[in-house]
Amino acid sequence: MKFTPRIPVTAAMLALLLGSATGCEKLKSRDQLVKGVQAFKNARYEDAVDHFQNAIRLDPTSTDAKLYLATAYSYQVVPNLDSPENLKIAQNAINGFQEVLSRDPNDLTALRQIASIDRNIKKLDEAKVYEKKVIAIDPNDAEAHYTVGVVDWMQAYKNAITILAADGKTDDGNGNVKMSKGACQKIQAANTPLVTEGLDYLNKAVDINRSYEEAMTYLNLMYRRKADLDCGNGDAVKTDLAQADSWTQKAMGARKENEQKKEQKAGGGVVMQ
Numbered sequence: 001m002k003f004t005p006r007i008p009v010t011a012a013m014l015a016l017l018l019g020s021a022t023g024c025e026k027l028k029s030r031d032q033l034v035k036g037v038q039a040f041k042n043a044r045y046e047d048a049v050d051h052f053q054n055a056i057r058l059d060p061t062s063t064d065a066k067l068y069l070a071t072a073y074s075y076q077v078v079p080n081l082d083s084p085e086n087l088k089i090a091q092n093a094i095n096g097f098q099e100v101l102s103r104d105p106n107d108l109t110a111l112r113q114i115a116s117i118d119r120n121i122k123k124l125d126e127a128k129v130y131e132k133k134v135i136a137i138d139p140n141d142a143e144a145h146y147t148v149g150v151v152d153w154m155q156a157y158k159n160a161i162t163i164l165a166a167d168g169k170t171d172d173g174n175g176n177v178k179m180s181k182g183a184c185q186k187i188q189a190a191n192t193p194l195v196t197e198g199l200d201y202l203n204k205a206v207d208i209n210r211s212y213e214e215a216m217t218y219l220n221l222m223y224r225r226k227a228d229l230d231c232g233n234g235d236a237v238k239t240d241l242a243q244a245d246s247w248t249q250k251a252m253g254a255r256k257e258n259e260q261k262k263e264q265k266a267g268g269g270v271v272m273q
Contacts, residue, residue, distance in 0.1 A: 029059035033068065040072055048072040063100070067109070070096025074113055079120040090121045106137050115147070124151050142208035145201045146215045152198030153218055156225045159190040175227035175237035184231040192229055198222045211258055216251035220244045 036051030052069035055062055073093035078086050094117055097110040104110075115130035128151050134144040161171050167183035169176065179187075199222055205215040223244035230236035 025058045029055045029062055029065065032058060033062065033065050036065070036068060036072070040068065040075075045072050045076050049076075063103070066096055067100055070094075070100065070110075071113065074117055077117055077120050080122060082121075087121060090117050093117055108134060108137060111137075112144075115144075119147075119151065124155055127151055140208050142205045142212055142215070145205040145208065146212065146218070149198045149200075149202035149205065149215065149222065150218055152194045152201070153222050153225065156191040156194040156198065156222075159194070160187055160225065160228055163187050163190065173224050174241060175224070175230060175232075177232045177234075177237060179228075181231065184228070187228050188231065191225060195222060195226050195229060199226070211254045211261075213251050213254040213258060216247050216254055220247040220251065223247065 032051045032055035036048045036055060039045075039048040039051060049069060049072045052065050052072060055065035056069065059065065070093050073089055073096060077090045077093060094114055097114050097117075100107050100110040101114075111130050111134045115127045115134070118124070118127035118130065128148050131144045131148045131151075134141055135148075138144070157171075160176075163183050163186045164171055164176060164179060167180050169179050169183070172178075176184075176187075199219070202215050202219045202222060206212050206219070209215070221244075223240050227237045227240035227244070230240060
């Protein structure tokens, strides 16, 4: 008997069986993915993680499952909590999004998520790096510009209150004209780059979105940090505080405009005056 002709037939059958098994595993993976999404929508994030992990185990090529898994982890991160458990969850989320970026460095969802997680665990410099990567890809992303400005303000504010406390002072939000010359020099050194960058990014956010109320509010706050840098120069402090007040007024106007737009949308196009 000649067995040779049976070899390719057996190989073909094996390939067919493997293909069928792979297809079956992918179907099971898809089922786990659907269940994970449902759990996620119901805020059952730990259950969602289990389902997404199962989906990846069944189909290691599932990009969707990996992205959803990282997102489910990110929703469990508690802002400003330094516990080992919380930091581990944050790192799991970051690792997942980094894997997405390893395949597509321009994935905006992954970049934005990493920036958000870094902010939540107080890695502010890293958060700005990722927001700037978003801006490099999408220069008209007003929220990314706004976020860089907010983080700059957060860092500048922390620097200011720390230096003022060492000088026996508390922040008055109006230029801190009573602080010592030494304290002012320290604030200048620590905050000049942050204030300069923050103003640039916040102004850009407003340029992109003319009714960006939140960005206008932080421009008010950032000009008050800029007043610190004037070191008691009365005219300069007055100018910066006037700028701060003007942005407060602009923010109020933007808030009114945005509320009217919401009313118009809710009322089918009719705005009650």
